[in-house]
Amino acid sequence: MRGSLGTPVSQAALSRRTLMRGTALGAAAAAGAGALSACAPSAGGGGGGKKTLTVMGPEGEFSPEFLKAAETELGVEIKRVEVDATKLTAMLASDTAPDLVRGLGAVETPYYVARDLALDLDDYFASSELLKEDDLDPVNDVWRYDGSVQGQGPRYGMAKDYSQDAMFWYNTALFDAAGVAYPSESEPVTYDEWLAMGREVTQKDGGTTTVYGLSAGGLGLFISLANMTASAGGSLLSEDLGTIDFSSPEAQKALAWYLEYARAKIGFSPVEPNPDGWDWPPYQTGRLAQSWSGYWFGGAIAAEPELAETSRLAPAPTMGGERISPCFGATGYWIPKASKNHDEAWQLFELFMGGDPAKERAAGGWGLPSLLSLRADLPTGTAAQAQALAAVEAEADYLKVLSFSPYVKVEALDAVLNQYLPDAINDDTTAGALADTLNADMQALLDEGKELVK
Template identity: 55%
Template sequence: MSIPATSPFGRRRFLAASAGAALAATALPGCASSVDSGSGGSGSGKTTLTIMSVANEWDAKTIKVAEKALGMNISLITTDTTKLNAMLAAKNPPDVVRGLGATETPYFAARGLMTDLDPYFAKSTALKPADLDPVNDVWRYDGKKQGAGPRYGMAKDFSQDSMFWYRTDLLDAANLDHPSATEPLSMDEWLDFGERLVKRKLGKVKVYGLNATGMGVFPQLMGMTASAGGSLFADDLATVDFSSPEALKALQWYLDYAKADIGPNVINVNPDGWDGPTYMANRMAMSCEGYWFSGQISTDAKVAEVSRFAPAPQLGSNRISPCFGATGFWIPRDAKNKDAAWKFFEWYFGGQPAQDRASSGWGIPSLKSLRSKMPQTNAFQKQAFQVQQQELDYFKVLSFTPYAQQAALEGVLNKVLPGAVRSKTAAGKVADTLNTGMNALLAQGKELVQ
């Protein structure tokens, strides 16, 4: 799935490594020492590593730092789903591909397109399996479910994406108590907060009370269904069932949220494209963005002073706080420079770049040993860190389907939900329509995999 530049992950900057990166790279062990020298392509005799990633994380300066540290040339291809699929089909893929582990791993792994990285992890002292945060399990797939089996990639950092930020100044102005830092709100309580915080002028929303779907509607429906004790996907991941009591409850909640028009939704999208500009401009009271958003908030001391972090709201009694991103990299099965790609892994995920990211506040480190580097200088950072540390206990892998990509499932939602919201169609009827549309897609995908 391509990631638009306006999305939250399009804003998560890869921080250019300091001059010490080159020194750190020289200490990389294991497979890093046996880089093949083929496919140089530049006349320099050096390996050329082809990386598919978002352009705003790889400016010219960043590429030069990486090339110096790794001792190889880097060729950047901007993330493009169509181009990636064509390259994979032609068996001439990039050496390293940026992706979302939580929603993409089963899709590519089930098609035999990813390299099993377990042999590399087994030899590495830079990236030890025991040091990997449990979130990296979303990059595992055993052929039947996510979270087990071989490791096919690694997260560069992550967030638990149903948590939310709120502005104390807007809550205080509305005479509302601040949410607990330890006990999650119920989804109904959260909706009530949003309805009390929204501000309108001449019938149009001027200040959003709440954005409830930071990583997309489908993942949030998955999370809500899980917290209610159910699963949106069947056990074999080949069908969805929005008609189950738990999924229907989640769907009803989203329909109520959209009808209330208190935040960005399938009918009225945020013209800013994402929450960053809106929240920072005092036009959004609560934002469903994970810990990574602290990096954005930290850019303005006045906004940081009135911002607080809160646990993920729950639809039921099965407390869960999932990750729907775990953005990182994977190595295609047909990549030409796998050892060079692994050297990149060790440097990028375990070297200076990883340390820089950990201290930036733009995500939780993927290595447990780097958590102590998370920023804890001021009151804003300390509060966010404490809330996040407590929330880690409630992470759970929610297995995504191998038979369709998130963009396709979101497409069905975007086709069905706007009309349903406008016409106030009953949730049960909406569920039937969603089941029909999504299950047809999943059936087609299953035929291609088998």
């Protein structure tokens, strides 16, 4: 498999995508209309009225301009609602399911399929002129699940774009100011070396941190710890994905590293929260030297020429095991089985994933395209863009997808971490003692999930 994954559906993830508002997808609206004309269905409702499609996605991905063009060509009305897990649950339970839903293939596909919520899209893919099987980047296999193994079985969705999310960006100007050597652009640093660099480039003015040296929150606490554990050669989840263990030597190494990072107060954590909610504002304004963000972050950086001059993308750090460069999201869309408009939802899905909007996303550098044919559209016009793409291509051989459990949502596991980490950080709790607490509470959630999907 080549490439990496996209971004999770956290509030931070939604905020960062709003940077695209009115840009790529807005510009693509008129062009995208043409791609629809050949396959527009007759979507009249009862009595000649138009059907209404409900899309659960951020405005930055489904701009009003794009939706208006799609409405005209499909002969439907389209209503967009923000991504909200609670609202989605309520809509699915009340027979008002949305028709297209934003999701994270890497961590959500098993969960939705195990609950019989997602529509099998194999027949649609088989007949599609835009989304051909041999053009799908293998990363899209995270949207497949056969009931036991992720990556096998029917396709239930597709990534809109993706990144190898454990790579990190750094600002050379801040490294120069601190007199610190840059990380290698080809060889990974160890997590200990990364932490040391973070300490060295952190700047303080009395009790105030003026430059944070390292933001190690990644795309979520649990995902970050799962990645570090895998990098050490272990796994937080058992082979059957039903048992969790923070007590293994590899997990302990990851947990101890994170506690040391948080106690150093050189970056954002549950005891030093980011007031902006995500890394872009402090990175943009020179208050953050290193951001644990994948290739997609370059889409924002490219809009800031001065910052782009000093920004570089580095390989994923390693914790001593096999070198890996994981993907955590493969952010894309799926169609609920309870949707009343499967065919029309697919038409919109097909355009968004394979038409002009997909080309615009690739050209903007907001992620690696999930269609192989669009790789040539990735931007290389500036030195920063060329460096980032070269770094990603060199990292491709180390891609790994971390399988996630069908029994629990990642947000629930993050909530457990956020409950216990502040006291653990402040009270100098050992990694071993924290592991016992995390194991008990998270295992209870997994066991509850097993009962629900029997």
